[in-house]
Amino acid sequence: MKRRSFLKxxxxxxxxxxxVSAGLLTPSTVLASWNKEAFEAKKMEDGLKAxxxxxxxxxxxxVKLTAPAIAENGAVTPVTVxxxxxxxxxxxxIVASANPTPLVCEYKFSGAAQGFVSTRIRLGSTQQVxxxxxxxxxxxxxQQEVRVTIGGCGG
Amino acid sequence: xxxxxxxxxxVKGGVAEIKSLIRHPMESGARMDQxxxxxxPMKLITNVEVTVAxxxxxxxxxxxxxxxxxxMHVNVAAxxxxxxxxSVVDNTGEKGxxxxxxx
Numbered sequence: 001m002k003r004r005s006f007l008k009x010x011x012x013x014x015x016x017x018x019x020v021s022a023g024l025l026t027p028s029t030v031l032a033s034w035n036k037e038a039f040e041a042k043k044m045e046d047g048l049k050a051x052x053x054x055x056x057x058x059x060x061x062x063v064k065l066t067a068p069a070i071a072e073n074g075a076v077t078p079v080t081v082x083x084x085x086x087x088x089x090x091x092x093x094i095v096a097s098a099n100p101t102p103l104v105c106e107y108k109f110s111g112a113a114q115g116f117v118s119t120r121i122r123l124g125s126t127q128q129v130x131x132x133x134x135x136x137x138x139x140x141x142x143q144q145e146v147r148v149t150i151g152g153c154g155g
Numbered sequence: 156x157x158x159x160x161x162x163x164x165x166v167k168g169g170v171a172e173i174k175s176l177i178r179h180p181m182e183s184g185a186r187m188d189q190x191x192x193x194x195x196p197m198k199l200i201t202n203v204e205v206t207v208a209x210x211x212x213x214x215x216x217x218x219x220x221x222x223x224x225x226x227m228h229v230n231v232a233a234x235x236x237x238x239x240x241x242s243v244v245d246n247t248g249e250k251g252x253x254x255x256x257x258x
Contacts, residue, residue, distance in 0.1 A: 033202055033216075034216055039219075040218075075222055075223070076222045077222075078226075080228075084230065100185065101183075101220065102220075103220070104217075104221060105215060105216065105218060106215060107213055107214075107215040107229070108215070109213060111210045111212045112207060112210070112232040113205075113212035113213050113232075114170065114229075116228075117229060118227070119225065119226055119227050120221070120222040120226045121220050121221055121222055122219070
């Protein structure tokens with residue numbers, strides 16, 4: 001009897017581990033697509049390297065960054081990055097250079113989407129806001145200083 | 156509890172302006188609760204997807220620098236009547252999605 005129960009137990013655990021390795025039981029597959037290293041990086045350069053592989057971006061007049069010169073409330077700063085004039089825009093990244101974790105968001109475009117994003121971001125202090133556009137495998141950027149009178153990070 | 160979204164989309168000259176307002180605290184996990192001295196637990200929307208007429212067109216990742224109750228505006232070449240789906244998921248696994256037809 002002992003031998004029989006031992007066999008049963010090993011067979012059961014064996015089946016479970018096979019299921020895990022075969023990908024039938026994948027824990028948190030959704031979150032796996034979040035680039036934690038990039039978005040929790042403390043420096044802009046580290047974050048960009050983790051996200052895009054490089055920090056080299058050329059200034060371009062085709063990237064239009066719209067942000068207020070003075071943000072009264074840093075917790076809700078409207079920022080628009082418009083690269084509709086460019087062809088083959090693959091993604092847009094917004095960076096708040098002096099925030100505790102500078103990377104704000106990454107938008108990847110495919111199909112019929114245009115290179116345009118408008119959103120509201122948090123700014124901890126007066127700083128440069130950078131819009132980075134990846135088009136045709138190259139990086140282009142535009143930046144603007146935003147003066148913040150009340151910071152939006154922390155209490 | 157699903158995440159609450161409110162999205163509008165209208166087509167002008169072949170381009171759909173898709174504007175979405177999402178009700179979410181976007182808590183970074185670093186902000187301190189003054190009364191207890193402990194940080195508020197992290198609760199962030201990490202991934203956002205937009206599909207138009209069955210095709211994924213926008214795939215976004217967000218960090219804690221996106222404001223609470225996020226607003227997002229993207230433009231997609233589309234025709235009126237196309238079905239648009241916005242879906243979001245946060246780091247706790249909570250999801251939300253909205254599907255509508257473009258005007």
